[in-house]
Amino acid sequence: MTRYLLRRSFVLALSLIAAGLALFVLLRLLPGDPAAALLGVGATEAQIAAARAQIGSDLPIPAQFARFMTDLARFDLGESFVTQAPVLPEIGRRLQVTLPLTLAAFLLAILVATPLGILAALWAGDWRGTLLSGFSQLGLAVPVFWIGILLVWVLAVNLRLLPASGFPMRGWEDPAGSFRALILPVLTIALVMSASLMRYVRSAALDVLGSDYLRNARALGASLPEAIRRHALRNGALPVISVLGIELATTLLGAVVVERVFALPGLGSMLLLAIQQRDYPSVQGVLLVSTLMVLLIGFAADVLQRLIDPRLRERGRRPGE
Amino acid sequence: MTSPLAPRRLSVSRRALLGGMAGSVLLRVGLSSAQAQSADPAADPDAVIRIGSLYEPQNLDNAAGAGQGVSEAFNDNVYEGLFRLTDAGSVEPVLAESHEVSEDGLTHLFTLRPGVRFHSGGALTSADVKHSIERVTAEASRSSRKRSLSTIAAIETPDELTVKITLSRRSISLPYNLSYVWIVNHEAKDLTSTADGTGPYRLADWRRGSALALDLFADYWGERPANGGAVFHYFTEAAALDNALLTDAVDLVSSVQSPDALAQFEGDPRFTIAEGLSTTKQLLAWNDRIAPFDDVRVRSALAKAVDKDRLRQAIWGDRGIVLGSFTPPTDPWFVDLTAVNAHDPEGARALLAEAGHAEGLRFTIDTPNYDPHPITAEFLKAEYAKVGVTVDINLITANEWYTKIYQQKNFQATLQEHVNHRDIVFYGDPDFYWGYDDPEVIRLIADAEASATEEEQTEKLRQANILIAEGAATNWFYLNPQIVVSKVGVSGYPVNGLNAQFFLRGVAKA
Numbered sequence: 001m002t003r004y005l006l007r008r009s010f011v012l013a014l015s016l017i018a019a020g021l022a023l024f025v026l027l028r029l030l031p032g033d034p035a036a037a038l039l040g041v042g043a044t045e046a047q048i049a050a051a052r053a054q055i056g057s058d059l060p061i062p063a064q065f066a067r068f069m070t071d072l073a074r075f076d077l078g079e080s081f082v083t084q085a086p087v088l089p090e091i092g093r094r095l096q097v098t099l100p101l102t103l104a105a106f107l108l109a110i111l112v113a114t115p116l117g118i119l120a121a122l123w124a125g126d127w128r129g130t131l132l133s134g135f136s137q138l139g140l141a142v143p144v145f146w147i148g149i150l151l152v153w154v155l156a157v158n159l160r161l162l163p164a165s166g167f168p169m170r171g172w173e174d175p176a177g178s179f180r181a182l183i184l185p186v187l188t189i190a191l192v193m194s195a196s197l198m199r200y201v202r203s204a205a206l207d208v209l210g211s212d213y214l215r216n217a218r219a220l221g222a223s224l225p226e227a228i229r230r231h232a233l234r235n236g237a238l239p240v241i242s243v244l245g246i247e248l249a250t251t252l253l254g255a256v257v258v259e260r261v262f263a264l265p266g267l268g269s270m271l272l273l274a275i276q277q278r279d280y281p282s283v284q285g286v287l288l289v290s291t292l293m294v295l296l297i298g299f300a301a302d303v304l305q306r307l308i309d310p311r312l313r314e315r316g317r318r319p320g321e
Numbered sequence: 322m323t324s325p326l327a328p329r330r331l332s333v334s335r336r337a338l339l340g341g342m343a344g345s346v347l348l349r350v351g352l353s354s355a356q357a358q359s360a361d362p363a364a365d366p367d368a369v370i371r372i373g374s375l376y377e378p379q380n381l382d383n384a385a386g387a388g389q390g391v392s393e394a395f396n397d398n399v400y401e402g403l404f405r406l407t408d409a410g411s412v413e414p415v416l417a418e419s420h421e422v423s424e425d426g427l428t429h430l431f432t433l434r435p436g437v438r439f440h441s442g443g444a445l446t447s448a449d450v451k452h453s454i455e456r457v458t459a460e461a462s463r464s465s466r467k468r469s470l471s472t473i474a475a476i477e478t479p480d481e482l483t484v485k486i487t488l489s490r491r492s493i494s495l496p497y498n499l500s501y502v503w504i505v506n507h508e509a510k511d512l513t514s515t516a517d518g519t520g521p522y523r524l525a526d527w528r529r530g531s532a533l534a535l536d537l538f539a540d541y542w543g544e545r546p547a548n549g550g551a552v553f554h555y556f557t558e559a560a561a562l563d564n565a566l567l568t569d570a571v572d573l574v575s576s577v578q579s580p581d582a583l584a585q586f587e588g589d590p591r592f593t594i595a596e597g598l599s600t601t602k603q604l605l606a607w608n609d610r611i612a613p614f615d616d617v618r619v620r621s622a623l624a625k626a627v628d629k630d631r632l633r634q635a636i637w638g639d640r641g642i643v644l645g646s647f648t649p650p651t652d653p654w655f656v657d658l659t660a661v662n663a664h665d666p667e668g669a670r671a672l673l674a675e676a677g678h679a680e681g682l683r684f685t686i687d688t689p690n691y692d693p694h695p696i697t698a699e700f701l702k703a704e705y706a707k708v709g710v711t712v713d714i715n716l717i718t719a720n721e722w723y724t725k726i727y728q729q730k731n732f733q734a735t736l737q738e739h740v741n742h743r744d745i746v747f748y749g750d751p752d753f754y755w756g757y758d759d760p761e762v763i764r765l766i767a768d769a770e771a772s773a774t775e776e777e778q779t780e781k782l783r784q785a786n787i788l789i790a791e792g793a794a795t796n797w798f799y800l801n802p803q804i805v806v807s808k809v810g811v812s813g814y815p816v817n818g819l820n821a822q823f824f825l826r827g828v829a830k831a
Contacts (some may be wrong), residue, residue, distance in 0.1 A: 050461045051386075082379040082386065083529065084513045090529060149560070157567050164564035166554060169532045263561040265530030273530075273557065277379065 001313070004306065012299055019291045024068055027280055028061055057280075068284075077285035082277050087285035091267065095289075097167055098259070098266035101182055102252050105189035110244070113194040117201025118228075121209055124202075133202070139195020144254070148188040148261040155184060165263040185262045189251055200243045201236075208236040238309055245301030249294040363810075364829035367549035370811070372823070373562045373571035375578070377555035380513040381527065383503060384456050386463035387513075389821035393575060394533055394553050396822040399440075400503035400518035403431060403450065404496045408597075408815035408824065410651030410742070412497050416445065416504055416519065426491040426773060433482040437542045439506040440516070440523045447478035452507035454486075454499070466501040469494065491771040493778045497743065501820070521546050521826050531555065535825070546826035547813055566592070566806060572830060573807035573814065575823050579692075580637050586806050596640055597816030599803035600649050600742045603636075603693070605686065605701065605796040607734050610756040613682060614733070620793035622672035624662035626708045632700050633799040636693045640802035646790040647745050649800050651819060653775075654745065654782035658790040669708045683711040687726060687735040690716045694736040697798070727754045738801070742819050745782055746770075748789050757794040 035051035052058040056067065071078055077087040116132060123129035156164035162184050168177035208214060209232065217227040256268030263269075267286055274282035306312045376390035383391050397405055403417040414420065416437060421430040437445035454476055457464045472492040477485040488495070509517040516524040521543065522535035536550040554571050556562040563582050565571045577583060586592040607614035607623075614620060629643045642650075645658030673682065688698040695716065702712040717725065726732045739747075749766030751758040762785045769781035789795075803818050810831035815824045 046460070051463060084380055084385065085529075093528075094530065152564055157564055160568065163570060164568045165556070165561040166565060166570060167531055169526065169528055169534060169552065171528070260558050261561065263556045263558060263565075265528065269530055269557060 001306075005303070008299060008302060012295055015295050016288075016292060019295075020069075020072060020288060023284055023287050023291075024065055027284060028064070030278075072288075077288065078281035080274075080279050080282045082274075082279045082282070087281050090270065090282070091285055091289050093171075094265060094267040094270045094286075096171060097182075097264050098252070098255050098268065101185055101189070101258070101264070101266060102248070102255055104182065105186045105193060106244075106248050106251060108186060108190040109193035109197055109247075112190065113197035113201055116194070117198040118205045120198065120202040121205035124206060132198070136195045136198045136202075139192055140199070142192070144188060144192045145257050145261050147191055148185070148258055151184050151188055152261070165261075167264050181262075181264070185258050185264060188258055188261075189255070193247060193251060197240075197243070197247060200240055204236040204239050205232070207239075208232040211235070234308060238305060241301055241305050241308070245297050249297050252293060252297075253290060363831045364547060364812070365549075365831065366545075366547065366829075368830035370548050370551040370573070370825065370828050370830055371571045372551060372553045373556060373565050373574045374553050375556055375559065375562060375576070376821070377530070377553075378533070381516055381524070382512040383501075384459075384462045384464045385513050390555075392821040393818075393823045394535070395503070395516065395518070395520075396820070396824075397520060398522045398535060398551075398823075398825045399516050399520045399524055400505065401520050402500050402502050402504060404500040406497065406500040406742070406820055406822070408817045408819060408822070410653065410817070410819060412500055414496075416450075417496075420496065426493075426771070427488045429486045429488070429495060431484045431486070433484065434542065435482060437519050438540045439509075439519055440538055441506060441509070442540075443506060443508065445504065445519055446481045447484045449507045450484045450504055451476045451478050453504045454502055456505070457502050464501075466498055469498045470502070491773075493770060493772045493775065494743075522550065525550070544826075547829040548825070551825050551828070566808070569808070572811050573805060575805060576818060577804040577806055580640070583804065583806070591809055593807050593809055593811070595805045595807070595814070595816045597803040597805070597818065598642075598649060598651050599740075599801045599817070600651060600744075600819060601738050601740045601801040601803075602644060602647060602649065603697065603736075603738050603798045603801065604644075604647075605697075605734055605736055605798070606755040607795065608730065608732050608756060609758065609794065610730070611733070613676070613678065613684075616676050617792055618672045618676040619678065619682070620796075621662050622669040622676065622708070623705070623710065624793045624796045625665040625669040625672065626710065627701060627704045627796065627798070628664045629659075629798045630664075632697065635700060636696065637799070637802060640804070641799045642802075643799050644797040646786050647739075647748065647795065647797055648786050649742075651817060652743050652745065652782075653779045654786050656783055656786055658787065661790045662793055666708050673708065673710070681709040681711065683713070684733040685713040685715050687715050687717050687722065687732045689722050689736060690718055697736055730754055730756065745786060745789075748785065748794060755795060757789070757792075759788060759792055759794070762788050762792075762794075 035048050035057055049058070056064060059067070068078075075088065077091070079086050080090070083090075116136075120129050120132040120136070123132065152164045155161050163181055164184075167181045168174040170177075172178050211232075213235075214227055214232055217231050218224065222230065253268075255266055256272055258264070259266040259268040260272065267290065270282065271286040271290075273279075274286065374390065374393060376388065376393055378391035378394060379386060379388045381387060381391055381395070383395070396402075397415075401415045403415065403420075404412050405415045406412055416434050417431045418434045419432045422428070423430075431450070433445060433447060433450065439445065439449075454470070454473065456462065457466055458470050458473060472488045472490055472495075473486055474489040475487040477487070479485055486495070492498070504519060505512060506517040509515070514527070519542070521538055521541040523538045525534040525536040527533045532555060533553045534550070535552070537546065554565065556565065559577075559579055559582055562571075562574055563577075563585065566574050567585065583594065586594055607620055609615060609620075633641050633643055643659050645661055646656070648655045673679065686698050686701065688694045695714075698712075698714045702714060705712050722735070722737070726735050746766055747753045747755075748757050748759075749763050751763065765781045765785040765788070769778045769785070772778035772781065803816060805814060805816055805818075807814065811828065813827035813829045815822065815827075
């Protein structure tokens with residue numbers, strides 16, 4: 001296992017470096033001059049030249065890359081072209097919104113989707129199963145921003161139960177306010193996410209329910225709930241976990257839309273604004289950090305699968321290990 | 322060509338330069354609403370005003386490319402200038418107690434108001450003023466006013482409270498241009514994330530992506546504001562901003578950009594809608610350098626072909642006003658020129674025939690791909706079709722517009738909105754993207770800047786204004802309304818929002 005972890009960590013580091021390189025190149029391939037975009041209509045050539053020198057976009061691309069990589073090695077993501085503030089602390093502040101939002105929505109979705117998915121599998125073929133599948137199809141078909149707008153309209157604007165948008169000025173120093181601010185966005189993401197998760201749980205459960213080992217367990221006298229608890233959950237969890245990893249990563253990146261609808265100062269809204277303003281250091285920083293998180297999620301999902309499934313461990317083991 | 326209308330003379334007071342310019346400049350809707358009302362006697366002097374805005378500052382320094390959001394939050398609130406551009410469009414002194422100009426107009430002597438303190442405690446001195454102006458004109462400055470202040474040759478500080486500015490040529494707009502210059506403490510560090518001004522409010526907190534809070538500055542030299550502070554809440558989505566007002570998360574929305582959004586506030590007794598005069602002019606610019614737009618008959622014909630009022634209604638309903646030229650009513654040289662080249666499809670056909678285009682004309686309109694331009698382009702296409710002109714619509718992004726049109730001047734006609742105040746000067750620059758080149762207009766605009774008095778400047782620019790209208794230099798359509806929606810009980814806010822400013826000191830909340 002230790003050896004596996006080392007090997008897997010090495011792959012993780014390599015992926016991160018490759019991602020950094022790709023990001024750097026892609027951003028420079030974009031048309032348009034960030035200095036001109038910063039200054040807008042009416043800027044003089046001298047102003048634009050001064051701005052280029054200030055933000056370093058006048059340097060040749062290889063020099064820019066060298067600067068980028070050395071800074072990165074020191075965990076310095078640079079300073080925003082626009083705000084002139086360091087990018088990393090800003091990302092840290094934004095994560096205080098995006099991480100709780102994503103994780104809470106993720107947990108809620110698992111809590112909702114797992115039992116519903118199993119029920120849908122158990123009821124497959126009867127009207128209750130059809131109803132549940134219908135709901136999950138509906139959840140998949142509806143765009144997330146629309147659900148957000150609908151929830152705001154009903155729960156915030158009309159019923160006045162929750163804030164429509166925004167995040168407290170003092171952030172988590174105002175825990176009650178922050179918590180209330182996140183309820184609607186969390187619900188929005190969780191609704192959509194559980195709809196798709198439910199489908200995976202259902203199909204994994206169907207596979208397991210039709211398997212020989214479950215039939216054997218029943219034949220040996222185990223009740224259905226007991227057989228599910230002892231045999232089906234673990235086996236059914238394997239494909240779901242890899243999907244969960246992907247779902248979590250997608251949600252993290254997809255928070256852009258929800259953060260915008262709810263005016264939340266998260267990572268997604270930072271990225272969107274930075275792209276509009278051609279603020280390369282901020283775009284780069286956000287993408288690097290989110291790439292890192294996605295890679296870590298994949299890493300965690302792999303390790304988790306290995307812990308659950310002894311067959312994976314056996315296969316990787318070499319003689320003498 | 323003679324003008325079909327006798328230009329109306331406007332009253333502009335002698336003291337226009339140093340303040341108190343009569344707001345009589347046709348503020349038809351502007352002054353009727355909130356700004357003109359005196360504060361509600363039931364108002365709470367300690368109430369914190371919560372403002373919803375779409376314009377978060379990019380940083381806090383207007384000489385470092387902070388954008389319009391920082392003008393909204395800071396101009397006259399946190400930072401004051403030697404002069405102030407009032408909401409009615411006049412210029413009045415603030416930190417300058419007196420202003421003397423030499424006979425040749427090249428030496429300006431400003432005496433500073435005594436007893437003014439910065440938020441950090443120090444007293445305002447001439448060194449701060451010198452530093453503040455030089456910050457804007459500096460090499461690295463990203464201020465939009467850098468160019469207009471380029472006539473400044475030297476700044477001297479003969480004593481603590483005297484500033485002497487020497488110009489390389491006359492510039493009657495100096496006080497106006499100085500109204501854009503914040504007076505900052507010359508010892509202040511890092512103005513991109515902190516602030517140190519002389520205004521009635523201090524920066525209390527700024528959370529990027531979320532909100533910016535201002536509280537009262539106890540040692541302010543002037544009158545205490547009618548409120549106890551303000552918080553600007555920032556949104557990126559107009560719908561989220563409107564919801565914030567609907568759910569009582571903010572007290573007012575500083576600028577409603579979408580006509581459709583107004584429907585939910587109209588007729589709701591909880592809200593007041595104030596309509597002021599913006600400076601956002603919607604227009605179709607011809608490339609006046611090239612055929613057929615180098616022919617005044619073609620430009621006039623195309624102007625006559627468009628029913629501007631119907632276009633304004635299609636976009637804004639009852640709001641906004643039709644334009645006859647490039648100047649809005651808040652510019653001192655405004656003249657109502659809507660009768661020049663008024664809607665007349667028959668006349669348009671005749672003029673086109675006279676110019677040799679009896680069998681029709683075809684051209685492309687480069688259309689920015691965001692509202693309201695695509696709809697406007699379709700409207701124009703239909704209007705022009707009625708006089709035998711075929712239009713091709715080419716949608717482009719804002720970036721493409723900047724490169725293709727503004728820089729390369731590679732276009733036939735383009736839709737655009739111009740937001741600046743007092744920007745008729747663009748017609749005095751034949752190298753500007755639309756390339757209008759009328760020697761008389763260029764001379765008038767250059768002479769206006771060298772005027773000895775504001776009256777002379779106003780008169781010259783008024784003449785230039787009439788000439789560009791008669792020359793159909795551009796097809797100006799309408800002026801966007803400036804709309805502030807507030808909760809009932811909130812009063813005293815500025816309605817025109819000139820130069821994106823939002824003066825807080827008069828705002829009261831019951």
